[in-house]
Amino acid sequence: MSVLVYIDHSSGSFKKNAFEAINYASKTAAAVGGEVVALVLGTVNDNELVALGKYGAQKVLKLSDERYNHFNTKAYSKAVEAAVNETGANVVIFSANNNGKSLAPMVAAQIKAGLVSGAVAYPDTSNGFKVKKSVFSGKAFAFVSVKTDKKVISLTQNSFAVTEGGSDATVAPLNYTPEDSDFSSKFVSEDVIKGEVPLNEAERVVSGGRGLKGPENWGILEDLATAMDASLACSRPVADADWRPHHEHVGQTGGTIRPNLYVAVGISGAIQHLAGVNGSKVIVVINKDPEAPFFKAADYGIVGDAFEVIPKLTEAVKKAKGN
Amino acid sequence: MKVLICIAKAPDTTAKISFTDNDTKFNETGVTFIINPYDEMYALVRAIELKESGVATELHLVSVGGAESDAIIRKALALGGDQAFRIDASTNDPFVIGSEIANLVKQNNYDLVLTGKESIDYNNGAVGATIAGLLDINYIGNITKLDVNGSEATVTREMDGGQETVSCSLPLVAACQQGVAEPRIPNMRGIMAARTKPLTVVPSTAIESLATVESYELPPAKQGVKLFTVDQVDDLVNALINEAKVL
Numbered sequence: 001m002s003v004l005v006y007i008d009h010s011s012g013s014f015k016k017n018a019f020e021a022i023n024y025a026s027k028t029a030a031a032v033g034g035e036v037v038a039l040v041l042g043t044v045n046d047n048e049l050v051a052l053g054k055y056g057a058q059k060v061l062k063l064s065d066e067r068y069n070h071f072n073t074k075a076y077s078k079a080v081e082a083a084v085n086e087t088g089a090n091v092v093i094f095s096a097n098n099n100g101k102s103l104a105p106m107v108a109a110q111i112k113a114g115l116v117s118g119a120v121a122y123p124d125t126s127n128g129f130k131v132k133k134s135v136f137s138g139k140a141f142a143f144v145s146v147k148t149d150k151k152v153i154s155l156t157q158n159s160f161a162v163t164e165g166g167s168d169a170t171v172a173p174l175n176y177t178p179e180d181s182d183f184s185s186k187f188v189s190e191d192v193i194k195g196e197v198p199l200n201e202a203e204r205v206v207s208g209g210r211g212l213k214g215p216e217n218w219g220i221l222e223d224l225a226t227a228m229d230a231s232l233a234c235s236r237p238v239a240d241a242d243w244r245p246h247h248e249h250v251g252q253t254g255g256t257i258r259p260n261l262y263v264a265v266g267i268s269g270a271i272q273h274l275a276g277v278n279g280s281k282v283i284v285v286i287n288k289d290p291e292a293p294f295f296k297a298a299d300y301g302i303v304g305d306a307f308e309v310i311p312k313l314t315e316a317v318k319k320a321k322g323n
Numbered sequence: 324m325k326v327l328i329c330i331a332k333a334p335d336t337t338a339k340i341s342f343t344d345n346d347t348k349f350n351e352t353g354v355t356f357i358i359n360p361y362d363e364m365y366a367l368v369r370a371i372e373l374k375e376s377g378v379a380t381e382l383h384l385v386s387v388g389g390a391e392s393d394a395i396i397r398k399a400l401a402l403g404g405d406q407a408f409r410i411d412a413s414t415n416d417p418f419v420i421g422s423e424i425a426n427l428v429k430q431n432n433y434d435l436v437l438t439g440k441e442s443i444d445y446n447n448g449a450v451g452a453t454i455a456g457l458l459d460i461n462y463i464g465n466i467t468k469l470d471v472n473g474s475e476a477t478v479t480r481e482m483d484g485g486q487e488t489v490s491c492s493l494p495l496v497a498a499c500q501q502g503v504a505e506p507r508i509p510n511m512r513g514i515m516a517a518r519t520k521p522l523t524v525v526p527s528t529a530i531e532s533l534a535t536v537e538s539y540e541l542p543p544a545k546q547g548v549k550l551f552t553v554d555q556v557d558d559l560v561n562a563l564i565n566e567a568k569v570l
């Protein structure tokens with residue numbers, strides 16, 4: 001019996017979502033019993049693997065075959081299935097980052113396990129196995145009861161605190177020889193956005209809407225984002241008009257994000273926009289129209305002209321942060 | 324190339340979300356239902372484009388649901404597609420939905436199965452991967468570009484921090500999001516044509532649910548916005564640092 005946690009990495013380094021997932025696995029193991037086994041695919045330095053113990057992994061299974069150095073849903077889910085069989089895991093945990101979102105349901109189907117996609121709380125094992133997840137694009141929660149012996153859970157990013165405390169993990173190879181057919185999808189190229197924290201990982205996001213009037217005015221938002229150490233996002237019309245790249249578009253038809261802080265500047269707060277940002281912990285709205293619907297969803301706000309407010313706010317942040 | 328497009332029925336995005344029966348059922352009173360936006364705007368439209376460019380030969384639509392799904396299926400057929408199937412099962416377990424659709428895929432040998440990136444009600448993003456996992460075929464999630472040449476698809480997907488392009492042999496299941504296609508609206512001719520396109524009701528195979536929604540909860544109401552004036556930016560920053568602890 002064990003709790004298996006799939007750990008994603010990018011070119012050998014782990015991100016916060018990895019630590020969140022191990023912590024979650026460790027809390028789950030405390031409730032259902034068994035050891036916490038982390039699975040890492042592709043090339044990662046052994047020191048890094050041992051250090052996963054700090055977050056609660058007792059054992060790390062690795063499959064350092066180079067073919068796993070690029071993500072491949074089928075090949076990866078086969079490897080996770082092999083790890084489930086090897087460890088006899090009854091709970092399998094993923095972070096719901098881009099890769100984990102694809103893997104969790106595929107693995108669940110392969111091992112016929114009930115799935116909770118996008119958990120926001122630890123499992124409630126007091127009566128069965130229930131997990132809270134976000135539904136209706138952040139407008140409600142559902143309690144999903146998993147009926148099968150094996151369970152698969154993917155975790156909404158940024159929903160769990162990361163704590164350290166464990167000691168070194170032991171590292172062992174996963175006993176699995178992949179078949180060539182696992183790799184029928186092949187890597188061609190990648191286009192990595194440099195220098196920015198990806199939106200779905202960002203703890204703080206500064207977002208601009210049509211109220212900013214044109215792409216030439218984004219400088220003031222960039223300054224605010226830099227001062228707050230935040231990533232940039234935008235509303236859909238802004239991306240549609242090519243003021244900003246499409247990957248920054250958030251909302252029902254764009255990205256869904258859950259930062260700790262979302263600062264919306266010159267965005268009216270249409271329901272389709274809110275669908276992508278509702279899950280933010282704290283929302284700050286800056287809009288010159290006191291009737292803008294976004295204020296109803298906000299925690300803090302300033303009614304005023306963005307071109308006046310934003311430079312002042314940037315200075316205030318810099319002053320408070322001491323730089 | 325035969326393409327299957329998976330269409331879910333979803334509450335209109337502006338619908339008020341509430342629950343009945345002791346918070347165990349979604350309250351559908353006064354709610355209008357639409358085609359799940361990702362399915363309509365991206366999966367279906369990209370399939371139509373592939374047919375218009377001669378790459379796809381046949382487009383089939385499938386929706387798992389009761390008779391109340393017929394309206395959105397007809398709406399989808401008005402945009403395009405040759406015929407539709409409604410698998411007669413009412414469930415929200417992606418395993419059951421995926422299993423039902425997988426059976427249809429096996430029967431009709433589709434080369435390409437397209438879904439939306441997620442349903443806007445259950446937000447699982449799971450049905451496509453479930454189909455692929457059950458049939459042991461390739462799956463790619465969150466795709467932003469899709470081209471097919473012979474039996475090879477070239478697909479770009481969103482990954483953490485960027486985009487990645489892969490080439491993948493068919494059959495393939497892919498989940499579509501913005502970028503894959505330019506959304507369009509149905510025209511009068513399409514709406515007329517949709518009336519006579521075949522919509523076949525397929526009995527469900529009564530697959531047992533592996534996970535079920537037991538109850539729902541609404542998030543606590545917002546406290547109400549705290550407003551600051553332009554001259555109080557320092558107070559706002561102070562609140563973000565010391566009160567909300569997010570800066």
Ligand SMILES: Cc1cc2nc3c(=O)[nH]c(=O)nc-3n(C[C@H](O)[C@H](O)[C@H](O)COP(=O)(O)OP(=O)(O)OC[C@H]3O[C@@H](n4cnc5c(N)ncnc54)[C@H](O)[C@@H]3O)c2cc1C
Binds near residue numbers: 212287
């Ligand atoms: C099916 C569907 C899906 C959609 N999906 C999305 C989505 O994913 N994401 C999304 O964002 N939208 C989406 N939309 C569009 C959405 O309905 C809104 O039209 C859009 O969000 C509006 O963008 P905006 O707030 O930037 O612009 P506007 O609505 O034009 O708002 C601009 C705001 O800026 C304020 N303003 C103007 N000048 C200033 C100034 N100098 N200083 C401060 N404030 C100022 C105005 O008061 C106003 O509130 C979708 C719509 C549909 C129908």
Ligand SMILES: Nc1ncnc2c1ncn2[C@@H]1O[C@H](COP(=O)(O)O)[C@@H](O)[C@H]1O
Binds near residue numbers: 437442445
């Ligand atoms: N009942 C359904 N019938 C057909 N397709 C569905 C159904 N539910 C979900 N899908 C498809 O699966 C995608 C992901 O849905 P979900 O896993 O519920 O987030 C949707 O965008 C649809 O393309």
